[in-house]
Amino acid sequence: xxxxxxxxxxxxxxxxxxxxxxxxxxxxxxxxxxxxxxxxxxxxxxxxxxxxxxxxxxxxxxxxxxxxxxxxxxxxxxxxxxxxxxxxxxxxxxxxxxxxxxxxxxxxxxxxxxxxxxxxxxxxxxxxxxxxxxxxxxxxxxxxxxxxxxxxxxxxxxxxxxxxxxxxxxxxxxxxxxxxxxxxxxxxxxxxxxxxxxxxxxxxxxxxxxxxxxxxxxxxxxxxxxxxxxxxxxxxxxxxxxxxxxxxxxxxxxxxxxxxxxxxxxxxxxxxxxxxxxxxxxxxxxxxxxxxxxxxxxxxxxxxxxxxxxxxxxxxxxxxxxxxxxxxxxxxxxxxxxxxxxxxxxxxxxxxxxxxxxxxxxxxxxxxxxxxxxxxxxxxxxxxxxxxxxxxxxxxxxxxxxxxxxxxxxxxxxxxxxxxxxxxxxxxxxxxxxxxxxxxxxxxxxxxxxxxxxxxxxxxxxxxxxxxxxxxxxxxxxxxxxxxxxxxxxxxxxxxxxxxxxxxxxxxxxxxxxxxxxxxxxxxxxxxxxxxxxxxxxxxxxxxxxxxxxxxxxxxxxxxxxxxxxxxxxxxxxxxxxxxxxxxxxxxxxxxxxxxxxxxxxxxxxxxxxxxxxxxxxxxxxxxxxxxxxxxxxxxxxxxxxxxxxxxxxxxxxxxxxxxxxxxxxxxxxxxxxxxxxxxxxxxxxxxxxxxxxxxxxxxxxxxxxxxxxxxxxxxxxxxxxxxxxxxxxxxxxxxxxxxxxxxxxxxxxxxxxxxxxxxxxxxxxxxxxxxxxxxxxxxxxxxxxxxxxxxxxxxxxxxxxxxxxxxxxxxxxxxxxxxxxxxxxxxxxxxxxxxxxxxxxx
Numbered sequence: 001x002x003x004x005x006x007x008x009x010x011x012x013x014x015x016x017x018x019x020x021x022x023x024x025x026x027x028x029x030x031x032x033x034x035x036x037x038x039x040x041x042x043x044x045x046x047x048x049x050x051x052x053x054x055x056x057x058x059x060x061x062x063x064x065x066x067x068x069x070x071x072x073x074x075x076x077x078x079x080x081x082x083x084x085x086x087x088x089x090x091x092x093x094x095x096x097x098x099x100x101x102x103x104x105x106x107x108x109x110x111x112x113x114x115x116x117x118x119x120x121x122x123x124x125x126x127x128x129x130x131x132x133x134x135x136x137x138x139x140x141x142x143x144x145x146x147x148x149x150x151x152x153x154x155x156x157x158x159x160x161x162x163x164x165x166x167x168x169x170x171x172x173x174x175x176x177x178x179x180x181x182x183x184x185x186x187x188x189x190x191x192x193x194x195x196x197x198x199x200x201x202x203x204x205x206x207x208x209x210x211x212x213x214x215x216x217x218x219x220x221x222x223x224x225x226x227x228x229x230x231x232x233x234x235x236x237x238x239x240x241x242x243x244x245x246x247x248x249x250x251x252x253x254x255x256x257x258x259x260x261x262x263x264x265x266x267x268x269x270x271x272x273x274x275x276x277x278x279x280x281x282x283x284x285x286x287x288x289x290x291x292x293x294x295x296x297x298x299x300x301x302x303x304x305x306x307x308x309x310x311x312x313x314x315x316x317x318x319x320x321x322x323x324x325x326x327x328x329x330x331x332x333x334x335x336x337x338x339x340x341x342x343x344x345x346x347x348x349x350x351x352x353x354x355x356x357x358x359x360x361x362x363x364x365x366x367x368x369x370x371x372x373x374x375x376x377x378x379x380x381x382x383x384x385x386x387x388x389x390x391x392x393x394x395x396x397x398x399x400x401x402x403x404x405x406x407x408x409x410x411x412x413x414x415x416x417x418x419x420x421x422x423x424x425x426x427x428x429x430x431x432x433x434x435x436x437x438x439x440x441x442x443x444x445x446x447x448x449x450x451x452x453x454x455x456x457x458x459x460x461x462x463x464x465x466x467x468x469x470x471x472x473x474x475x476x477x478x479x480x481x482x483x484x485x486x487x488x489x490x491x492x493x494x495x496x497x498x499x500x501x502x503x504x505x506x507x508x509x510x511x512x513x514x515x516x517x518x519x520x521x522x523x524x525x526x527x528x529x530x531x532x533x534x535x536x537x538x539x540x541x542x543x544x545x546x547x548x549x550x551x552x553x554x555x556x557x558x559x560x561x562x563x564x565x566x567x568x569x570x571x572x573x574x575x576x577x578x579x580x581x582x583x584x585x586x587x588x589x590x591x592x593x594x595x596x597x598x599x600x601x602x603x604x605x606x607x608x609x610x611x612x613x614x615x616x617x618x619x620x621x622x623x624x625x626x627x628x629x630x631x632x633x634x635x636x637x638x639x640x641x642x643x644x645x646x647x648x649x650x651x652x653x654x655x656x657x658x659x660x661x662x663x664x665x666x667x668x669x670x671x672x673x674x675x676x677x678x679x680x681x682x683x684x685x686x687x688x689x690x691x692x693x694x695x696x697x698x699x700x701x702x703x704x705x706x707x708x709x710x711x712x713x714x715x716x717x718x719x720x721x722x723x724x725x726x727x728x729x730x731x732x733x734x735x736x737x738x739x740x741x742x743x744x745x746x747x748x749x750x751x752x753x754x755x756x757x758x759x760x761x762x763x764x765x766x767x768x769x770x771x772x773x774x775x776x777x778x779x780x781x782x783x784x785x786x787x788x789x790x791x792x793x794x795x796x797x798x799x800x801x802x803x804x805x806x807x808x809x810x811x812x813x814x815x816x817x818x819x820x821x822x823x824x825x826x827x828x829x830x831x832x833x834x835x836x837x838x839x840x841x842x843x
Contacts, residue, residue, distance in 0.1 A: 003277065005058060005061060005277075006044070006056035006060075006067060007273075010030065010067075012277070012279045016029050016263055018039060018076075018262075019070075019072070021039075021438065021441045022116050022441055025085065027082075027328055028262060028439075029261070029264070029265070031264070032057055034169070034272075035055065037056070038476060039438055040055065041056070041069075042070070043068045043069075044059065049122070049229075050122040051229065052118075052121050060228075070117045070120060071117025093449050093464060093465040093466075094464050097464075100112075129232050131231070131232040131234040131515060132234070136164070136223075137238065137240065139156075139161045139241050140153075142156070142164070143166055143221075143244070143246065143357060144167060144247045144387070145172025145206070146175055148388070148392070148398045149244075150165070150195040150196070152403065153199050156204070157204030159406075162204075163203075164204070165204065166211075166212060178268055178271035178272050178275050179296055179300075180275070180303065183395040207223070207225065210223050211224045211233075212247075214360050214503025214504055215383075216360070216503070219380075219382055220238070222236070222503065224504075232509045235508075235515060242383070243361075243384070244406060245355075245357055245385045246386050246389060247353075248389055250475050251269070251349075251476075252352055253266065254289075255425035255434050256324065256434055257432040258432055259434060259435050260435040261326055261345075263282065263329045263330035264330050266347070266476075267347060269346075270301065271296070271300050274300065274301065274304055283307065283343055284342045285301060285307065286332075286340050287308065288348075289346075291418040293418055294348045297346065320336035321336060324345070330345050350371060352373050352479045353374065353391055354389050355389060358379060359501035363383065367492075367493065367494040371391055371416045371417075371418050372422060373391065374498065375416065376389070386401050386406075387401070390414060392414055392415075392416075401414065433445060436467060438476070440466045440467060440477075447465065447481060447488055450485075451485060451489055452488075456489060458482060458498065459499055465481075468481065525546065529578065529736040533747075534550045539753070540554075540557065544579075544642070546643055549755075550753065550756065553753050560755070561758045563752070568681045568725055568727055568752075571681050572682075572751055573752045574746050574753055574754065575678040575753075577676040577677065577678045577724075578674070578676045581626070581640035581642070582669075582676070583652065583669050584635065585635075585652065586636070586666045586668070590665055590666075593665045596655065597615060597652060597655050598613045598797065599799070600614070600789040608631075608706060608707060609705060610629045610630075610722055615648065615798075616780075616797070616798050616799030616803075620802030620806060623647075624644045624771055625641065627722055629720060641771055644772075645671050649667065649669050655798065674734065674735070675739035677734065677742060679729065680725045680728065680729040684727070684728050684730055687746075688730055692712060694710065695719065697730065703721060704722075707720040712738060717732055717734050719731070726766030779814075780802075780803055783815055783816060785816070
């Protein structure tokens, strides 16, 4: 059938068993018609490509596909692991946390994963499985292409707005197909086409097969546009002035004993499969519902010739006891003492408005008792909700409300009316369990057990029972779980609250989020502006901290490194230190801000002076070290480690926004603007004096940890007396063009270029710390001998509490020490460990 999904094709061919549940390996059939289906998860192969864990209800069918169910051993139909269900009394909620303690969880985890049936990954499936992300914008973004969404998008487009409508289905329309007719009485397909044509004619856009994954900071909306099987969906980052959510509602199951039998599905799903795909979900259909919405489904099924039992119609589950008949699949339903044979049972326990995106944006929820559901409350000014997502289930009212919402007019009062007869989850006898989460095998008994053991918060309930933690994220289970917990606690559902809604709304391939950002495209190797000059000098270029830098100059690594070290110790050398960070912090609050983020005080630094210090993380460990220069009373430059520049900028920006006035502190990364050349060695001053004749670089004029501005080739140059080699050193900050000229003159005068290998030896001989090599994520300043600021700094700073606590701990902490090998011995290899004992345990 045109537009078939895997689920519709399976149903059309009479396939009722599509998988096994996660925990007890009970048989599972198709429940829903879209992303609310928790059961049908398949591995799909098409040609040479296989994709694991494809949701059958949302995966389009293609000719030649081979489908396998990942759950069940040796097969889904004859699953020997189904015997676990007989042990359910010994495997209640939380048994994982109490059972798999010895020898450790990691021993059991692979076995449990294999038993769970999580699909088989094709090792070659990731090849070319990526998509280039894109960006988009609109005046109005309408999410959802049902009745309310189409009407809202058309009204806004015809009013002159730049409108984008996104719908996650290939054919928009939402629930209008299941209704049998459009709000104006026309056939659904013709009405949908007319709305889309009108949107296009007014200049609007419709993006099909595109799911809104989440709403993020600053009104950023992430979209995933499907591109076909074995192709990663494209991630679209969109910003809109306004957002209208017409995301519909999810039908809830009736929580009854034995309600997990294959053949039991959502009432709306039965109507959807018939209306969209021409599939009757059974030969004898019964409907069990607690709301009048199911009446339309019964009418549509009868109109299509489906044998819906006329005496059954729409039943009230609260009127008489209900018993499901059949073991491997539904065979009938017993209402009181009246048996009704059926091979498909459509159930409806009401509808839950789909408000995930609303909650992502910080919107609040109100309780609507008339429909037993949460509806939108107060929310962000740029976002509005309409249609079933707002709790409107009358088509005429939905149209009126959608137009008013799109045009920012006062909306008519909302009437929440489903003709609902409450049917809370019923406790069942242990041998006849009532199921809440069909994929995770969570029952009403599990919720009662969790509440009895003190897990009264819904967040704790979720983690203890795994309710709502399956691939569908509890779309059909969460409200039933809240109702069951409310019953167990003798409280109302509003008092229980909800779990936290987090993106993404549906599972999304990691490749979509990453795009082509992998390998060199994720962390591109950075290049020096002077790279051609280094190559001319015979440099061996290697990666150091994400930069391609000279390791040594010459064909022989050991010999060249040795000669470069001697040149710095005895004569003069030149190092290209351009990757060193040059992050400017400016503004009237800059000094106080740096006092807060640095371990030592920076505000007492005089203009024209430099100070070495540590940036700390909140847990007190060393985040990075840096030399801070004060250029003016309200202007500082932080020279941080080459490989940490981006992280330091992010670290500073985080604290600027969190604890300081962003209008008084400004952060600007100027690393790429300046080249840094270090002239180092006992003859560095004499060499530099010849190139900077107008600047006094003598010991009395430019002291250690001072800086000044000089002129070279009529261009300003910043000169700092600071050393990482232990010898007399001058760091020059120059423009790229000036740096090239300086380098050529230095080489012409016989100055020895020095690479990173020699620099590493020079700093180690002097005992200078290299963060990341001499430190780890547990190293604190006192471990390196820097304890003064902890005792003397008058104001709070990042990491101070953790440092104070660590200083009072009774256990001694590890201290940094230097190691020397015996004379004539080879150097210690990088990454060497000190070991002790017969088992060679690392110290």
